[in-house]
Amino acid sequence: MNVSVLGAGAWGITIAQTLTDNGHSVSIYDVNKDFVDAINNGTHPFFKDNKIENIKGFYTLKEALDFAPYIVICVPTKFTRSLLKEVNKLLNDEKVFINVSKGIEPDTSKCVREIVDDEIDKKFIRGYASLSGPSHAEELIQRKLTLLVSASFDKDIAKEVQLLFANGKYLRVYTSSDVIGCEIGGAIKNAIAVVSGVLTGLGLGENARAALISRGILEIERVVVAMGGKKETAFGLTGMGDLIVTASSMNSRNFNAGIAIGKGESAADAVNHSKQTVEGVRAVLAAYQIGKTHNIELPIINAAYSVLYENVDPINAIKGVLSRELKAE
Ligand SMILES: NC(=O)c1ccc[n+]([C@@H]2O[C@H](COP(=O)([O-])OP(=O)(O)OC[C@H]3O[C@@H](n4cnc5c(N)ncnc54)[C@H](O)[C@@H]3O)[C@@H](O)[C@H]2O)c1
Structure with a gap:
C-alpha cells in the first residue's frame, strides 16, 4: 500500500x-x-x-x-x-x-x-x-x-x-x-509525565514517582470517562502503559521538560529548550480546563497547572496536594 x-x-x-x-x-x-x-x-x-x-x-x-x-x-x-x-x-x-x-x-x-x-x-x-x-x-x-x-x-x-x-x-x-479513551489517555499521560519530571528535578525519588503514577492514572481515567471514553482503556496500553513509559524515561521530552521545571526553569523556557515537541505542557492546560468544565477532582493536574501557568513554586504545589483532607484509598 x-x-x-x-x-x-x-x-x-x-x-x-x-x-x-x-x-x-x-x-x-x-x-x-x-x-x-x-x-x-x-x-x-x-x-x-x-x-x-x-x-x-x-x-x-x-x-x-x-x-x-x-x-x-x-x-x-x-x-x-x-x-x-x-x-x-x-x-x-x-x-x-x-x-x-x-x-x-x-x-x-x-x-x-x-x-x-x-x-x-x-x-x-x-x-x-x-x-x-x-x-x-x-x-x-x-x-x-x-x-x-x-x-x-x-x-x-x-x-x-x-x-x-x-x-x-x-x-x-x-x-x-474506544477512540476517545485512546486519544485522551495518550494526551493526558504527557501532563502527568511532566509532573513526574518535576518531582525528579526536585530531587524526589522512586517512592514519589510510583505514587504519582498510581494516583495520576486515576486522574487520567476520570478525564477519559468524563469525555465519553471507557475506564478500562485508561488502564490499558494507551493509558497506563503509555504513562509508565513516559513518566520514567530519559527518552521522554515531557519528563525532561519537567526535570528542567523542577530545577527552576520556567515552563516556557523548558519547552523552548527542547529540540523536539513537548505536548505535556499544553496537555496540563487542556486537562485543567476539562476538569473545571466537568467538575472532576484532579488534584495533580490542578497542582501542575498552578506551577506551569500561575508560577506557583513546585514545593508549595506539592504541599497543597499533600495537605488535602486525609481519606481512604
Ligand atoms: N517521539 C516519540 O517517541 C513519540 C511517540 C509517540 C507519539 N508521539 C507524538 O507524535 C507527535 C509528533 O512528535 P515528534 O516526536 O515527531 O515531534 P518532533 O518535534 O520530533 O517533530 C514534529 C515535526 O512536525 C513538523 N511539522 C510541524 N508543523 C508541520 C506542518 N504543518 N506540516 C508538516 N510538518 C510539520 C516539524 O517540522 C517537525 O519536524 C506528537 O504529538 C508526539 O506526542 C511522539
Whole structure:
C-alpha cells in the first residue's frame, strides 16, 4: 500500500520506517526542508546512526496527499488544525486518516479525531483511526519490541490499520473501538509525565514517582470517562502503559521538560529548550480546563497547572496536594 506521513520529526520518521519494513511504499512530508533533504539523503537529524532507506521525502503537501490513500498525521497537535485546513483544500479523493500524535487542543478540549471532523470534508474521509500506546521513537527506530493499539469507531478500519502496521517481528498492534479513551489517555499521560519530571528535578525519588503514577492514572481515567471514553482503556496500553513509559524515561521530552521545571526553569523556557515537541505542557492546560468544565477532582493536574501557568513554586504545589483532607484509598 502507499502511505504518506505528514510530519518528519522523531515519531514521523519512525512510523515511516516501520511501514517501509512492512513492505509499503512510504512518503513523508515536513515543513522543515532540512529534514526532507536529510531523509532523501538517507539519514535523519535525530537518528544519525540510522540509515533511512526507501522513504520518499516530499517538499509539498500536495505531492504527499496525491501519493497515498492512507494519510498519517504526525505533527505536534498545536499545528494539527492549521495543517488539516491546508489538507482539505488540496484533497481530490477520500483517504483513511491515521493519527499517531498525542494531544488535546486547549480551549476546545478537542482531540485529533474531532479536529479532523471539523476540518476535513466528510466526502474525503473513508475512515479514521488513532494509533497509540507506549512507544518511544528512540526504541522503535531500532526495531525494539513495541505494542500499540489501533482505535477506530469503524472496526473494519481499526483492523485495516492494525494490518498496515503489525509485522510479527517487533510491532504488535491490537484493535479498539474506544477512540476517545485512546486519544485522551495518550494526551493526558504527557501532563502527568511532566509532573513526574518535576518531582525528579526536585530531587524526589522512586517512592514519589510510583505514587504519582498510581494516583495520576486515576486522574487520567476520570478525564477519559468524563469525555465519553471507557475506564478500562485508561488502564490499558494507551493509558497506563503509555504513562509508565513516559513518566520514567530519559527518552521522554515531557519528563525532561519537567526535570528542567523542577530545577527552576520556567515552563516556557523548558519547552523552548527542547529540540523536539513537548505536548505535556499544553496537555496540563487542556486537562485543567476539562476538569473545571466537568467538575472532576484532579488534584495533580490542578497542582501542575498552578506551577506551569500561575508560577506557583513546585514545593508549595506539592504541599497543597499533600495537605488535602486525609481519606481512604
Ligand atoms: N517521539 C516519540 O517517541 C513519540 C511517540 C509517540 C507519539 N508521539 C507524538 O507524535 C507527535 C509528533 O512528535 P515528534 O516526536 O515527531 O515531534 P518532533 O518535534 O520530533 O517533530 C514534529 C515535526 O512536525 C513538523 N511539522 C510541524 N508543523 C508541520 C506542518 N504543518 N506540516 C508538516 N510538518 C510539520 C516539524 O517540522 C517537525 O519536524 C506528537 O504529538 C508526539 O506526542 C511522539
